Amino acid sequence: MSAAGRSARSVRPVRPVSIASFAQSQNVRRDEEHNEVEMLLPVIAEVFGTIGITKDDVDFICSGSTDYLIGGPFSFVTALDAVGVWPPRAESHVEMDGAWALYEAWVLLQEGEIDAALVYAFGRSSLGNLNEILALQLDPYYLAPLWPDPVSLAALQARALIDAGKGSEAEFAAIAARSRRDALGNPKAQVANDIPAATLLEDDYVVSPLRRHALPPITDGCAAVVLAAGDKARAWSERPVWITGFDHRMETHSLGARDLTGSPSTVTAADVAGVADGPVDVAELHAPYAHQEIILKEALGLDDGVAINPSGGALAANPIMSAGLIRIGEAATRIASGQANRAVAHATSGPCLQQNLVCVLEGE
Amino acid sequence: MAERCAVIGVGQTHHKAKREDVSIAGLVREAAKMALADADLSWGDIDAVVIGKAPDMFEGNMMPELYLAPALGAVGKPMFRVHTAGSVGGSTALVAAHLITSGIHKRVLCVAYEKQSDSDAMWALSVPQPFAAPLLAGAGGYFAPHIRAYMRRSGAPEHIGRMVAVKDRQNAMRNPYAHLHLADIDMKMVEDSMMLWDPLRYLEACPSSDGAAAMVLSAEDAVSGSFPPAWVHGMAMRSEPTMFAGRDQVNPQAGRDCSADVYAQAGITNPRAQIDVAEVYVPFSWYEPMWLENLGFCDLGDGWKLTEAGATAFTGDIPWNTSGGVLSSNPIGASGMLRFLEVAMQVRGQAGEHQIDGVRLALGQAYGGGSQFFSMWVVGSDKP
Numbered sequence: 125m126s127a128a129g130r131s132a133r134s135v136r137p138v139r140p141v142s143i144a145s146f147a148q149s150q151n152v153r154r155d156e157e158h159n160e161v162e163m164l165l166p167v168i169a170e171v172f173g174t175i176g177i178t179k180d181d182v183d184f185i186c187s188g189s190t191d192y193l194i195g196g197p198f199s200f201v202t203a204l205d206a207v208g209v210w211p212p213r214a215e216s217h218v219e220m221d222g223a224w225a226l227y228e229a230w231v232l233l234q235e236g237e238i239d240a241a242l243v244y245a246f247g248r249s250s251l252g253n254l255n256e257i258l259a260l261q262l263d264p265y266y267l268a269p270l271w272p273d274p275v276s277l278a279a280l281q282a283r284a285l286i287d288a289g290k291g292s293e294a295e296f297a298a299i300a301a302r303s304r305r306d307a308l309g310n311p312k313a314q315v316a317n318d319i320p321a322a323t324l325l326e327d328d329y330v331v332s333p334l335r336r337h338a339l340p341p342i343t344d345g346c347a348a349v350v351l352a353a354g355d356k357a358r359a360w361s362e363r364p365v366w367i368t369g370f371d372h373r374m375e376t377h378s379l380g381a382r383d384l385t386g387s388p389s390t391v392t393a394a395d396v397a398g399v400a401d402g403p404v405d406v407a408e409l410h411a412p413y414a415h416q417e418i419i420l421k422e423a424l425g426l427d428d429g430v431a432i433n434p435s436g437g438a439l440a441a442n443p444i445m446s447a448g449l450i451r452i453g454e455a456a457t458r459i460a461s462g463q464a465n466r467a468v469a470h471a472t473s474g475p476c477l478q479q480n481l482v483c484v485l486e487g488e
Numbered sequence: 489m490a491e492r493c494a495v496i497g498v499g500q501t502h503h504k505a506k507r508e509d510v511s512i513a514g515l516v517r518e519a520a521k522m523a524l525a526d527a528d529l530s531w532g533d534i535d536a537v538v539i540g541k542a543p544d545m546f547e548g549n550m551m552p553e554l555y556l557a558p559a560l561g562a563v564g565k566p567m568f569r570v571h572t573a574g575s576v577g578g579s580t581a582l583v584a585a586h587l588i589t590s591g592i593h594k595r596v597l598c599v600a601y602e603k604q605s606d607s608d609a610m611w612a613l614s615v616p617q618p619f620a621a622p623l624l625a626g627a628g629g630y631f632a633p634h635i636r637a638y639m640r641r642s643g644a645p646e647h648i649g650r651m652v653a654v655k656d657r658q659n660a661m662r663n664p665y666a667h668l669h670l671a672d673i674d675m676k677m678v679e680d681s682m683m684l685w686d687p688l689r690y691l692e693a694c695p696s697s698d699g700a701a702a703m704v705l706s707a708e709d710a711v712s713g714s715f716p717p718a719w720v721h722g723m724a725m726r727s728e729p730t731m732f733a734g735r736d737q738v739n740p741q742a743g744r745d746c747s748a749d750v751y752a753q754a755g756i757t758n759p760r761a762q763i764d765v766a767e768v769y770v771p772f773s774w775y776e777p778m779w780l781e782n783l784g785f786c787d788l789g790d791g792w793k794l795t796e797a798g799a800t801a802f803t804g805d806i807p808w809n810t811s812g813g814v815l816s817s818n819p820i821g822a823s824g825m826l827r828f829l830e831v832a833m834q835v836r837g838q839a840g841e842h843q844i845d846g847v848r849l850a851l852g853q854a855y856g857g858g859s860q861f862f863s864m865w866v867v868g869s870d871k872p
Contacts, residue, residue, distance in 0.1 A: 185727075190544070190550065190551065191543050191544055191545055191571075192544060192545070192550045194617070195615065196545075196615040196617050197542075197543035197545055197546075197612050197613055197615065198543060198573055198857065200571070201573060201730060201857050201858075201860075202617075202730065204727065204729060205729055205730075208729070209727050209728055209729055210728060210729060210732065211728075211741065211745070212726045212727060212728040212740075212741050212742035212745050212746075213726065213727060213728075214724065214725050214726060214727075215725065215726070215727035215861075216570065216572055216579055216583065216725055217570070217571055217572050218568065218569055218570055218571065219544065219551055219569050219570070219571040220551070220553075220568070220569050224568065224569075227568075228568070228583060228586075231583075231586050231587060231590045231592060232586055232590070234590040234591065234592065235490045235586070235589055235590050236490070237490065257550065258550070260544075260548060260549060260550040261549075261550045261551050261554050261555070262554075262555065263555045264512065264547065264548065264549045264552075264555065265511055268549070371566065372566050372567075373564060373565065373566060374537075374553075374557045374562045374563060374564070374565060374566070374567040375557070375563060375564075376557060376558045376563045377554055377555050377556075377557055377558060378558070388564070389564070392564060473551065473554065474551070474554040475554075478554055478557075479553075479554065479557075479567065
């Protein structure tokens with residue numbers, strides 16, 4: 125059964141949950157000064173501090189991270205010291221991007237028995253060789269032993285896009301140039317500059333047809349969000365940013381069995397989340413490679429009037445395991461500030477956009 | 489308001505030291521297909537898949553949900569990956585249950601596994617980390633001092649651990665899926681086994697197993713299958729830090745808080761009287777008396793007396809781990825889910841030779857990390 129051929133929309137009423145607070149670290153190429161706990165401590169303090177609450181005001185904690193970055197088991201265990209779960213707390217962890225940790229917390233808030241949750245995610249990509257580490261996400265019997273690196277897999281996708289007439293190297297360069305230029309307004313961005321697309325096209329290929337500018341930076345960073353419902357949502361925000369739709373979908377692992385020029389899982393998630401139910405002002409898309417923005421824009425049905433990745437997106441900073449969570453935080457920030465009324469945030473996991481999450485946010 | 493949630497299908501693999509006949513995908517699919525068949529459902533009837541396992545480094549496969557999605561019928565569906573250390577099998581079931589109780593989905597497949605033969609868990613647990621106390625002797629080396637502390641505090645005699653080791657292996661003889669089938673297990677055999685981490689001998693420790701567990705969870709209006717559903721009456725998770733001055737590692741506060749929460753939801757005020765059977769995460773023999781106290785089945789210091797008196801034996805008034813428990817099968821990521829699954833089987837009357845008669849309310853418990861992550865549920869034959 126194709127994902128797109130099946131409407132999974134439910135008539136279930138959604139309990140309004142707000143993004144009450146968002147904080148992220150400075151995104152950097154290599155943070156050798158801090159371990160994971162030290163990276164998280166100021167971010168957790170900020171996410172609570174800006175709305176004047178403490179850890180005692182949240183009922184649930186959920187985090188996202190992967191052991192493979194630190195090269196040891198249970199990296200999330202010590203990271204919990206950044207929160208300080210004493211007395212003991214209801215807490216969980218996903219070995220996924222923090223956007224999915226936020227989804228788990230949102231699910232619990234739907235039941236109406238708790239009203240607030242802390243979500244955080246962290247990743248220090250600099251500790252190892254990402255090209256080798258991410259190859260271990262692949263089928264361990266037939267693919268991983270060949271060590272296909274993520275850049276080469278993304279290049280296959282970009283080539284398929286060009287061959288299908290859906291994108292060009294010039295368009296990839298234009299997306300990269302726009303993203304890094306927008307990132308000049310984002311003090312947390314790692315890569316921000318104003319270089320014309322024509323100049324970027326003079327780069328050498330890293331893996332054809334992808335040049336350096338079309339690749340995400342390698343980033344150390346972390347982020348945190350406070351979710352709130354009910355009275356807490358109103359008490360903690362002057363203008364609550366509500367999650368009005370939320371879904372995520374998986375595709376098959378076998379790259380040869382996928383049409384890499386489309387994203388049927390994003391189409392389904394967007395349908396369930398109700399992206400098309402209203403106008404979209406801003407979209408924060410987790411598109412680590414420039415060409416993936418084209419695929420996601422089409423899958424989400426976004427027109428040219430939508431401001432895409434005003435933060436600079438993953439091309440400006442791509443901290444593994446928190447880059448998706450940051451998309452939700454960045455989108456919410458633009459609504460809270462009044463720059464936008466309705467936004468779409470997206471997160472991805474796996475090679476060539478295998479798994480995708482879509483979150484619709486609306487201001488009051 | 490939260491919706492009701494029921495277990496309507498269970499499946500598990502034959503747990504073995506090496507399942508060389510299947511890939512990781514084959515292993516999880518074996519358990520999942522069995523759970524679907526038990527619920528009289530097919531892949532298309534499932535709305536979402538939740539998968540859990542212990543550290544990815546155990547098999548060397550990062551975020552394996554990506555690779556396992558097609559094997560578990562998850563293509564086009566939401567698929568979620570949980571990792572909360574040793575408690576993960578239980579936590580995975582709870583994340584899946586919340587997808588039902590929140591009203592988001594009608595039927596959710598949850599799966600947990602470990603293929604320990606693809607790995608060296610002892611090595612993976614012992615990678616030195618900067619600024620962290622080295623754990624150079626695997627989990628047993630970490631827990632042995634806590635067991636010594638328990639023995640000193642409670643005055644428990646040395647033979648209690650051996651009694652648990654014998655009891656759980658005798659129970660495993662009734663469970664065709666158990667890894668260890670030690671027909672001639674007795675106190676002397678345990679006593680004669682090699683000392684691994686004083687006071688734990690070889691036969692007082694869990695085996696290293698390949699295995700998977702799966703359950704189909706359902707909303708009230710989507711119940712199917714020929715066995716009656718096991719209704720979730722209470723569920724909770726609690727975590728506390730690994731170490732800080734004043735932490736009680738023998739009787740962790742997180743475990744006490746977690747059970748208090750679950751009992752309150754399930755209306756349990758006297759666990760020993762009201763809970764008919766329990767599956768509790770006992771990877772090392774002494775954790776039975778320790779958890780008896782932590783879970784409130786007796787007063788502090790009396791856990792070993794219940795074990796010694798046979799209260800937790802198959803014929804006792806509170807049978808614990810009639811499946812043989814973690815001491816008889818330990819596919820790490822799945823071990824917690826097996827506790828949750830086995831009590832559902834007891835409630836549904838499908839536990840075969842290790843079935844206890846007339847089970848109406850049962851407790852499943854899992855723990856992980858340095859005895860700091862807890863997940864529990866209580867399931868019952870009546871609707872909550």
